[in-house]
Structure formats: C-alpha cells, structure tokens
Amino acid sequence: MLIRVTPERLNPEEAIEAVRRDEAGAVDVFLGIVRNTNKGRAVDHLVYDAYPSMAEKTMREVAEEALERFDLTDSAVLHRTGRLEIGETSLLVAVSAGHRAATFEAGHWLVNEVKRRVPVWKKEVWADGEEWIEGPESLGMERAPATMRGS
Amino acid sequence: MLIRVTPERLNPEEAIEAVRRDEAGAVDVFLGIVRNTNKGRAVDHLVYDAYPSMAEKTMREVAEEALERFDLTDSAVLHRTGRLEIGETSLLVAVSAGHRAATFEAGHWLVNEVKRRVPVWKKEVWADGEEWIEGPESLGMERAPATMRGS
Amino acid sequence: MVITVLFFASLADAVGTRELSLAHMPGDTVASVRDRLIAAHPQVSEFTETLLYAVDEEYADEDAPVPAGATLALIPPVSGG
Amino acid sequence: MVITVLFFASLADAVGTRELSLAHMPGDTVASVRDRLIAAHPQVSEFTETLLYAVDEEYADEDAPVPAGATLALIPPVSGG
Numbered sequence: 001m002l003i004r005v006t007p008e009r010l011n012p013e014e015a016i017e018a019v020r021r022d023e024a025g026a027v028d029v030f031l032g033i034v035r036n037t038n039k040g041r042a043v044d045h046l047v048y049d050a051y052p053s054m055a056e057k058t059m060r061e062v063a064e065e066a067l068e069r070f071d072l073t074d075s076a077v078l079h080r081t082g083r084l085e086i087g088e089t090s091l092l093v094a095v096s097a098g099h100r101a102a103t104f105e106a107g108h109w110l111v112n113e114v115k116r117r118v119p120v121w122k123k124e125v126w127a128d129g130e131e132w133i134e135g136p137e138s139l140g141m142e143r144a145p146a147t148m149r150g151s
Numbered sequence: 152m153l154i155r156v157t158p159e160r161l162n163p164e165e166a167i168e169a170v171r172r173d174e175a176g177a178v179d180v181f182l183g184i185v186r187n188t189n190k191g192r193a194v195d196h197l198v199y200d201a202y203p204s205m206a207e208k209t210m211r212e213v214a215e216e217a218l219e220r221f222d223l224t225d226s227a228v229l230h231r232t233g234r235l236e237i238g239e240t241s242l243l244v245a246v247s248a249g250h251r252a253a254t255f256e257a258g259h260w261l262v263n264e265v266k267r268r269v270p271v272w273k274k275e276v277w278a279d280g281e282e283w284i285e286g287p288e289s290l291g292m293e294r295a296p297a298t299m300r301g302s
Numbered sequence: 303m304v305i306t307v308l309f310f311a312s313l314a315d316a317v318g319t320r321e322l323s324l325a326h327m328p329g330d331t332v333a334s335v336r337d338r339l340i341a342a343h344p345q346v347s348e349f350t351e352t353l354l355y356a357v358d359e360e361y362a363d364e365d366a367p368v369p370a371g372a373t374l375a376l377i378p379p380v381s382g383g
Numbered sequence: 384m385v386i387t388v389l390f391f392a393s394l395a396d397a398v399g400t401r402e403l404s405l406a407h408m409p410g411d412t413v414a415s416v417r418d419r420l421i422a423a424h425p426q427v428s429e430f431t432e433t434l435l436y437a438v439d440e441e442y443a444d445e446d447a448p449v450p451a452g453a454t455l456a457l458i459p460p461v462s463g464g
Contacts, residue, residue: 120463271382
C-alpha cells in the first residue's frame with residue numbers, strides 16, 4: 001500500500017506499478033489536477049498546506065478501509081504539498097481489483113473520503129489576492145452547516 | 152481525442168497527457184490488465200484479434216458519445232492487439248472533466264461500451280490448450296441468450 | 303464487382319482464412335451473402351446464432367443491402383477489454 | 384510537562400505561527416486547552432465554530448483528554464484533493 005504526502009511531483013506510473021498484480025485484471029487511477037479557474041475566477045496557482053504525519057496516517061486508514069469495503073487487491077494514495085502550478089497533479093489515487101466495477105466504485109469512494117478526512121488545505125492565489133479554501137466537503141462541514149460558520 | 156488500436160505497448164502517461172487540460176480538475180484512467188487466471192484456470196498468455204479499422208471507428212463513436220452524455224473535456228481509448236503476457240495492459244481508457252464525479256461515471260460507462268461494441272476478440276492460452284472467449288458482454292449476447300447459442 | 307468478406311477469431315480459425323472475395327449479385331443483402339457463404343463453407347452455419355454483421359465498418363441487420371464493392375464483416379461476440 | 388499545539392492554513396496565518404507550547408494542567412481536555420489558547424490568542428475564537436481537533440494525530444471530541452506531552456492539532460475544514 002503506497003501512501004505518501006510529498007512536495008515532489010506525483011507520478012501516475014509509480015502508483016499504477018504499486019497496485020498492479022498478476023491476479024488483478026483492472027486498475028483505476030484518479031488524478032486531481034490544478035484547474036485554471038474556480039467559481040469563475042482565474043487561478044494563478046495553488047499552495048497546499050498539510051499536517052503531513054496525520055495526513056499519511058489518515059490516508060492509510062482510508063486506503064485500508066477501501067480494501068475491506070471493496071474487493072480490492074491493493075490501493076495507493078499520494079498527495080502533493082507546497083506550490084502547485086495549473087495543470088499539476090495534487091492528488092493521485094490508484095486501486096486494483098480482479099474486476100473493473102470494484103475499481104471505479106472504490107476509486108470514487110476513496111477520493112471522496114480523502115477530501116473529507118485528510119488534513120490538507122488548499123490556498124487559491126489569484127492575480128490580485130489569495131484565500132484559504134476550507135470545506136465544504138470536510139468532516140467539519142457536516143457538524144457546522146454553512147449558515148453557522150464563524151466567518 | 153486519442154483513439155488507437157495497436158500491437159505496441161500502451162502507455163498510461165500518454166493517455167493522461169492526451170486528455171489533460173488546464174480547465175479540467177479531474178482525470179480518471181482505467182487499465183484493463185491480463186490476469187493470470189480466469190474462472191479458476193491458470194492463463195499463460197492472451198492473444199487479441201481485432202478488426203482494426205472498425206474497432207477504431209467504434210471506439211471513436213463511443214468516446215464521442217461519452218463526451219455528450221457526461222460533462223467531459225476529452226477522452227482517450229486505446230486497445231492493444233496481438234500476444235499479451237500476464238500483467239500487460241490490454242485496454243486504456245482516460246477521461247478528463249471539470250469535476251471528479253463525471254470522470255468516474257464516464258470512465259466506467261466507456262469501458263462497458265468498449266467491451267460491448269468494439270470488434271476485438273480475446274483468445275486464452277493455457278498450458279494445455281486455448282480458446283477464443285466470445286461474449287457475454289457483447290451486443291451479440293443481448294440478441295441471443297446463452298441457451299440459444301450455436302456451439 | 304465483388305464483395306469482400308472478413309472473418310475473425312474463432313470464425314477465422316473455422317473457415318481457415320481471414321478474408322475472401324465473393325461475386326456480387328443484384329439485390330444482395332447480409333442474409334443472401336451469408337447464405338452463399340454457408341453453401342461454400344458449411345461450418346459458418348454453426349456460428350450464425352450469435353454472429354453480428356458489419357457492412358463497410360457499420361453494424362448492419364440481416365436485411366441490410368450489401369452493394370458491389372462493399373466489405374461484409376462477420377463478427378463473433380466481441381470480447382475486448 | 385507541556386502540550387504542543389499545531390496550527391494550519393488560515394488559522395496558522397491568523398495566529399502567526401504553526402506551533403506553540405503550552406503548560407499542561409491536570410485534567411486537561413481539548414476544550415480546556417482551546418480555552419486557554421483563546422485567552423492568549425483571541426483571534427482563535429473566530430475559528431472555533433468549524434474547527435476539528437486531533438490529539439496525537441487522531442480526531443478527538445472537545446471533551447477528550449489531552450495528556451502531558453501530547454500534541455493537539457487545531458484543524459480547519461480540510462480542502463485537499
């Protein structure tokens with residue numbers, strides 16, 4: 001199980017090789033990529049902050065939970081930190097299984113859970129300013145609805 | 152839109168780069184891989200036959216249909232032919248979209264449709280024999296239920 | 303003018319070739335060409351229950367016309383992926 | 384003995400640091416440590432509505448104990464991926 005939080009570029013080939021097995025007929029790989037816009041606003045770049053040790057621990061818990069919930073042979077979760085330019089890969093999730101349906105379901109579930117649970121934060125930087133994007137997919141947002149938020 | 156039927160090795164990085172766009176925040180890639188067993192029997196290798204020109208035409212139709220049905224920015228479908236060893240990639244499907252849900256749905260749909268519609272056939276070779284695997288996911292199987300099959 | 307007929311996978315093994323040419327007849331359809339094929343290669347009849355057909359790379363029904371110069375492909379149930 | 388407190392993202396910007404040490408008090412919980420933090424750094428109170436907490440890298444409720452030597456992380460709504 002390949003789990004990593006790193007400021008280095010993420011390599012999809014590495015994740016594929018990490019989950020590939022002779023008994024697994026299907027591999028699904030998801031790449032989260034830095035978009036050039038968000039909510040209609042031009043993004044210049046992103047900066048990812050993380051609590052690296054807890055992020056890796058949480059990613060490992062989510063990946064292990066996926067192995068149990070779905071009929072997977074292996075999974076890999078990698079998240080990049082630091083400054084990322086448009087088009088670069090921030091998140092890489094790969095899963096392998098005997099058959100394809102499990103890989104698509106597990107991949108989607110894993111990406112959702114990573115975004116909900118893993119302590120990583122994204123700052124959007126525009127030409128004229130910047131802002132930390134917090135929630136709304138995280139665990140915290142389930143406890144505090146939007147109308148109750150502090151700021 | 153990258154569409155290819157080829158006896159050469161399939162490269163996931165090429166498919167990812169083909170669908171990657173600055174406005175696409177999500178890429179999903181599926182790899183169909185030669186398994187070492189099928190229905191409990193040890194597989195030595197596979198041989199894929201194809202009707203290459205019609206296979207590429209059908210793959211392009213399916214990929215274009217996916218662009219319309221789902222909110223995709225691009226898609227790629229590659230199928231390998233000839234002799235494939237255990238662990239090698241037979242099918243590569245990549246899609247990009249603004250957001251992740253569309254990529255998982257479209258990727259799964261595309262793989263299903265390729266397996267149903269594209270004129271490609273797989274021969275399993277074991278230590279002591281070989282057999283063309285035909286259906287049961289193909290269009291033909293919908294017309295003729297298993298109990299009516301000729302052989 | 304002729305029709306080109308293509309065979310694949312198990313059917314190519316059974317017929318012993320991947321391609322052959324047939325004389326075109328006025329009014330030819332997928333079914334009429336297939337029936338002439340079966341007359342020459344009786345083993346094709348074992349496959350017809352599950353065969354699909356393509357005329358010039360487009361899936362076609364049994365009553366679809368097959369024009370002179372066309373390519374008719376006999377398509378066993380596919381198993382790609 | 385001390386408690387290590389970690390700040391991230393917007394909260395690290397607001398507090399002006401990513402880490403500080405606090406004296407441990409008998410019976411400390413997430414809430415009691417957070418309240419001492421707010422006394423020293425009132426700007427933290429603007430975040431508490433949406434904060435989660437982790438004690439030694441495990442999400443924890445407000446009434447979870449914070450032992451001497453522990454690390455308490457104040458976790459704004461996450462936005463990875």
